[in-house]
Amino acid sequence: MSATAESGESRAILFLRHLTGISCFFAETMRWTLVKPFQGRPLRLRSAIAQMDEVGVKSVPIVALVSFVIGVILVLQTAYQLEELGAVNYAASLAGVALTREMAPLLTAIVLAGRVSAAFTAELGTMMVTEEITALEVMAISPVAYLVVPRFLAMMVMLPCLTVLADVIGMAGGYFVGTLAIGISPTLYIHDTINALLVKDIMSGLAKAWFLPP
C-alpha cells in the first residue's frame, strides 16, 4: 500500500517536473524569438524559410485531402438532417461557417501535430543521442536559437496559411457534394456561403490556428 502511494507520489513529481521542463523550454523559445533579436542576435530567417518548406509546402497534399473529405462529409450529413426541416439550402452556410471557425484550424493543427511534430521529435531526438545538440552548445551556439526557433517560426507562419487552404478546399468539397449529390443550385450555394461568412469568422479561425498548435 505504502509502495503504491510512494510510486503515485513520485509519478506526480515526475509529471510536475515534466510540466516545468516544458514551460521553461517554451519560455526559452519565446526569449530567443521575441527578446534576443533586439539584443543583436538576429533570427535565422534562412533556416526558418527552409523549415517552412518542410512544414508548410510539404503538408499541402495531406491538409488538402483531409479538408476536402471533411467538407464533403459535413455537407452530406447535415443535408440529410436539414432535409427533414426542408432547409437543405442551409447546408452551404453551415459548412462554410463551421469550416472557417472551427474545423479547418482544428484539422490543420491535428494533421501538422501528427506529420510535422513527430518528424521534429524524431529529428531532434536523434541529434540529442548523437551529441549534436551538446556540440552546438559547446560551440557557443544556442540549440534553441539554432534548431527550435526556426521550426517555431515556420509553424507560426504556415499554420494560418494552411488553415486558409483548408478553408477553401473544405468549402470546395462541400460545394462539390452539395451541388452534385444534394442538388443545391451552384449559384445559390456560392451566394449562401458568401452571405453567411463574416470576416470575423475567418479571423477567429486564423487566430485559433495559432493557439491550437501542437
Add this chain to the structure above:
Amino acid sequence: MRLGLETLIEVKNLCKSFEGRAVLEGINLAVERGSVFVVMGGSGCGKTTLLRNLIGVIRPDSGQILVGGEDMTQFDENRMDGYRKRFGMLFQMGALLNSLSVHDNIALPLREHTKLDEKIIGVMVKMKLELVGLRDFEHLKPAQLSGGMQKRVALARALALDPEIVFYDEPTSGLDPVVTGVISQLILDLSKRMGITSVVITHDIGSAFMIADKMVVLFRGKVVAEGTPDQIRNSCDPLVQQFINGRPDGPIPLRQSSRDYLEDLLDI
C-alpha cells in the same frame, strides 16, 4: 615536460552526484599550458562527467574549475559563451551535424562567431581540412564518411576558431590501429606546433602513453594516480597496474553488484 610552467586549468575539489549517487568525489588536477593531459580510467569512473563539467554542460555540486585564474563554474550565459569560444571539443562519435556537409560543419563556428567573408571562410575550411588530411571531402555529408574520417572532420571543426584548449572525449575509441595512430599523432602535433593545450579522456592505454605529458588515473570518482607516463607505468599501486595491464583480477572488482547473489535470487 616541454612547456609546463603556467597552469591553465585547475580543478579544485570537484564533486558531482546524480540522484544521490556520487560520481565525482573531490577531484583535484592541474593542466599546464601547451601540454597534453590525459585522464584515464575504466568505464563509469567519472571521466565523461569530469569532461562535461570542464566544458560547462553540467555544473558541479561543489568545487571550482579555474581557467586562467577564473572560476568557470560561476560564469553566466554570456561569459560561458566567451569561454566556449576559447576551446574546441572533439566528441566521442564526432557529433557532426548530419544535415550539413563537411564544409558547412567546419564553417559553422566561423559563420556564427566571426564576420568573415564567405571566401575567407572557404580558405580557412580548406586549411583546417588539410591539417587533418581530408581536403577533398568537403562536399560530402558526414554519413558518407567512415568513423575515423568523421572524427578527423570533427577535429577540424573543433580547431575552426583556433582554440587555446581542445578537449578530446575518447578520440581513438572504435578506430583501427592505423587511424588511432593518426589521431594520436595529430593531437601531439597540435600541441607541439601550435601550442594548443589538450585534455584527453581515454581508456586506450597505448595511445595515452604515446601522447601524454602528464596523466591521471580515475577510479570511482577519485584520482588514484597522477604523474608522467613513466611514473604511471612504474607505479606500484596495484590498481594502476591492473588497469594499464588489463588484468581481469585485482583491486578493480569484476562484479559490481552489492547484494548477495543467493539472497537476490531467492527474493523473487
